[in-house]
Amino acid sequence: MSPGGVVLVLVPVFCCLLYGNCLPATLPGLDGTILGPETFKGVTNFSTFHLDRPSGTLFLGARDAILAVDTKNLNKQPKKIVWEVPEEKRTSCLAKGKTEEDCRNYIRLLEFLENGQLYVCGTYAFDPQCVFLEPSSFTLEKTKNGGVKMETGKGKCPFEPSQHYTAVMADGILYTAATSNFLGTVFDISRATGPEQERIRTEQSLSWLSDPKFVSSSFIKQPVDNNPTGDDDKIYFFFTETAKEYDLYTKVKVPRVARVCKSDVGGMKTLQRRWTTFLKAQLVCEDKPSGQRYNVLIDVFTTQHIPGDPSSTHFYGLFTSQWEPEDVSAVCVFSLSDISKVMDGPFKELKKSFENWNNPDPVPTPRPGQCLNNALKADGFESSLKLPDKVLTFVRDHPLMENSVTAAPLLVRKGIRYTKLAVNLKGSAEEQQAAVLHLGTDRGELHQVAVVGQNTTLLQEIPLFSSTEPVNNIILHQGRALVGSPLSVARVQTQGCALYPSCEVCARARGLGCVWSSEHKTCQLSEADPGPGDVIDNALKKCGAHERRCNPSTRDLKVFIGLRILLPCVQLSPRPCSWEYPLHRHTRQHNSDLEVTVTEDNLGRYVCTCQEGGPNVREPTPCLRAAYHLILEDPSVEGWVESTKGRHVLAVYILFFFMGLLLGACLFYFVYWRKRGAIPGLRRPDNSLSSEKGRELLGSTATPQSPSSASLLSDGFRLTEKRNGTTTSTTTTTLLSNHGNGGHHGNSYSGSLNNSNPSNGLYANCNTSSGELKLSSEILAANRLDGSMGVVVRPEG
Structure with missing residues (x-):
């Protein structure tokens, strides 16, 4: 075979092994299945998920296609409808300066109508269009002449595939938050369907919406049998926008919640075809003891703490920070009752004045922005069209509330960027509830975190997709999580104590009612009261393990002079972590982890202590999270021998084998x-x-000269450093550690191959144009230096 033929055979084999997409993968012990690009046969860029819960059919909105996956039988080939843009339409889009990839049809909306049809909208080469899909036959509705029946999607779907967007269906009427022009400069929260005279939207004013990034929306329906005041149904929108109330040089981003009422039809003269009930308030996710505030909203998950009771609705928000130089993620929860109190409170005065004081406008009667109820109807205001102009003028000029909806973070993770959130609640409403947070990362992982009382515990970290596939959808259904990325779909078991395979891992789930059975060697559900105190530490004691949640065993690490290592310490609570170690300047803290350059002076014991406690605890208790002992080893060993496993290692061996053949x-x-x-x-x-x-x-x-093959066998990723807004690669690291309260977690691959288009976030199946593998100075993770692993390291140079 010629050298070119060898390369042609090598590329698909290496790509297949590296990404693990040759066959549908199965997650051992988790009742999980992963459907990769080979299952979808070229269909990519999944952006929208919608689950028909009675039938278990998962509808996927992709590029130029709509898919239907049977979640009860994942081995069944998904159904597919191709909905492409005509060539002349694409040519027109290109002539307007858009790229070839953008001038496709990206499905951004999937919602069920009252007649059972699925309403589907796509970008359609920057001219949004909508169609009607019949789920039973999985076909698009046709016109009389046989073509696809389409209607305009402007105001219902964004023009560009990467624009932030959210939509919700309320009693068969679609409410959206999206851009409404070709350039993406006009933002609207609107009632997008229904009678034409009732299609209303927000006022085009920066005080209403200021460069918003829409995140989520939720419809809260009042129960018919338990609504004595006759209060109207409401729709809530969550987004991040640029604040106008702060007179600062820097553009400050603030998270918001906005509310509109379902029966609002606009005003008669003032605010014609505009919302008369649009009010918004700031969300504050802040750890007051440290003063750290998380001001960029990433995702929101809505759930009822008491099923069937809308007043018990809580919104779990996923945040990051505009001010943090490195990745950070936090979770705060806001109650519907707290939001309602702020919406019923004082209005913020946005008028600018150079005087020392300014009298706010008096609040007219009836109260501006309130939803219709029995009291308003009794006063003769049966519709928003009958509201007086002074009320409408006030709400037009005062959309922002004075008070903020505040909450303290349940969880903080530094060095990790979460992209999606879903929540399971455990226990009855009368007792203290526990919550399990299912968090998707930008590196294709699913993390499960238990929040019980004042303690937050990392249960497991599950690598699902390649490191270039961020998790963009999570749907919880029948004890499982349907997790999506732009290229793949996974089903993972999320409920049941049988998920935890060992006594130590089961002990971390004690707050969820799990107990380890020594007789059956399994983790089982128990109704027994876990008792007072630290239930996790008590459960670990019963396992007979030396490792405790707040009393970890010391790990001996064999090192040599000049070696750089990273000592991991997992931080889950919003409280900070601190290190105790021999005083020396050759140390640097990365979030809660500690980087050490080994010298003769800094050998010895290293201990990490994190502050534990709930959001409202003023004096959190210290908890030891990690302990290491650095021991000097003979540095005269030649070579680098490391025990590594996995298909990535196999792929590298095969690569070097074929490279040898090619060189020969x-x-x-x-x-x-x-x-x-x-x-x-x-x-x-x-x-x-x-x-x-x-x-x-x-x-x-x-x-x-090629780098040592053994040096390429460790899964690594680049440690980046941001300076003056530029990200600079400084070294290659192997930061694979057993994070999470002493537990074991699967290693996630962090490679240098990238199969995405960085310019617009659009994905292809596999890109093998870059075969470059590099290794620079070493930073070794502590768990790779355990003496029992037989790791021998050669210093750089």
């Missing part, structure tokens, strides 16, 4: 033509220089 073929080629006396492309040397014959051929050409 090239050498054979040169030797053969040298013996023949002529090499194509080179001039035959002069016979008078017979003693120097061939010197120009091979004498000046050194064999390319």
Whole structure:
């Protein structure tokens, strides 16, 4: 076989092994299945999930296609409808300056109508269109002449595939928050369907919406049999926008919650075809003891703490920070009752004044922005069209509330960026409830975190997709989580104590009612009261393990002078972590982890202590999270031997094997033509220089030196550093550690191959254009230096 043929065979094999997408993968012990790109046969860029819970059919909105996956039988081939943009439409889009990838049809909306049809909207080459899908036959509704029946999607679907967008269906009427023009500069929260005269939207004013990034929306329906005041149903929208109330040089981002009422039809003269009930308030997710505030909203999950009671609704918000130089994620929970109190409170005065004081406008009667109820109807205000102009003028000029909806974080993770959130509640409403947070990361992982009382515990970290596939959808259904990325779909078991395979892991779930059975060697559900105190530590004691949640065993690490290592310490609570170690300047803290450059002066014991406690605890208790002992080892060993496993290692071995074959073929080629006396492309040397014959051929050409194959066998990713807004790669790290209260977690691959388009976030199946693998100075994780693992390290240079 020619060298080119070898490469053609090698590329798909290596791509397949590296990404694990050759066959549908199964997650051992988790009742999980992963459907990769090979299952969907070229369909990519999944952005929208919608589950038909009675039938268990998962509808996927992708690029130029709509898919239907049977979640009860994942081995069944998904159904597919192709909905592409005509060539002339795409040409027109390109002529307007858009890219080839953007001028496709990205499905951004999937919602059921009251007649059972699925309402589907796509970007359609920057001209949004909507169609009607019949789920039973999985076909699009046709016109009389046989074409697809379409209607405009402007105001219902964004123009661009990467624009932030949210929509919710309320009693068959669609409410959306999206851009409403080609340039993406006009933002609207609108009633997008229904009678034409009732399709209303927000006022085009920066005081209403200021460059918002829409995140989520929720419909709260009042129960018919338990609504004595006759209060109207409400729709809530969550987004991040640029604050206008702060007079600062820096653009400050603030998270908001906005509310509109379902029966609002606009005003008669003022606010015609505009919301008369639009009010918004600031969400504050802040740890008051440290003063750290998380001001960028990423996702919101809505749930009822008491099923069937809308007043018990809580919104779990996923946040990050505008001010943090590194990745940070936090989770705060806000109650509907707290939001309602703020909406019923004082209005913020946004008028600018150079005087020392300013009298706010008096609040007229009836109260501006309130929803219709029995009291308003009794006063003659049966519709928003009958509200007086002074009320409408006030609410037009005062959309923002004075008070904020505040909460303290349940969870804080530094060094990790979460992208999606879903929540399971445990226990009855009367007793203290526990919550299990299912968090998707930007590296294709699913993390499960238990929040019980004042303690937050990391249960497990599950690697699902490649490190370039962020989790963008999580749907909880029948004890499982349906997790999506732009290229793949996974089903993971999320409920049941049988998920936890060992006594130590089961002990971390004691607050969820799990108990380890020594007789059956399984983790089982128990109704027994866990008792007072630290239930996790008590459960760990029953396991007979030396490792405690707040009393970890010390790990001996064999090191040598000049080695750089990273000592992990997992921080879950919003309280900070601190290190105790021999005083020396060759240390640097990365979030809660500690980087150490080994010298003779800093050998010894390293202990990490984190502050535990709930959001409202003023004096949290210290909890030891990690302990290490650095021991000097003989540094004169030649080579680097490390025990590594997994398909990535196999892929690297195969790669070097074929590279060796290719190099051998090239050498054979040169030797053969040298013996023949002529090499194509080179001039035959002069016979008078017979003693120097061939010197120009091979004498000046050194064999390319490749890095040690053993050094490429560790899963690594680049440690980046941001300076002046520029991200600079500084070193290659192997930061794979057993995070989470002493528990074991699967290692996630963090490679340097990227199969995404960084310009617009659009994904393809596999990109093998870059085969570059590099290794620079070493930073080794502590769990790779355990003496029992037989790790021997050679210093750099």
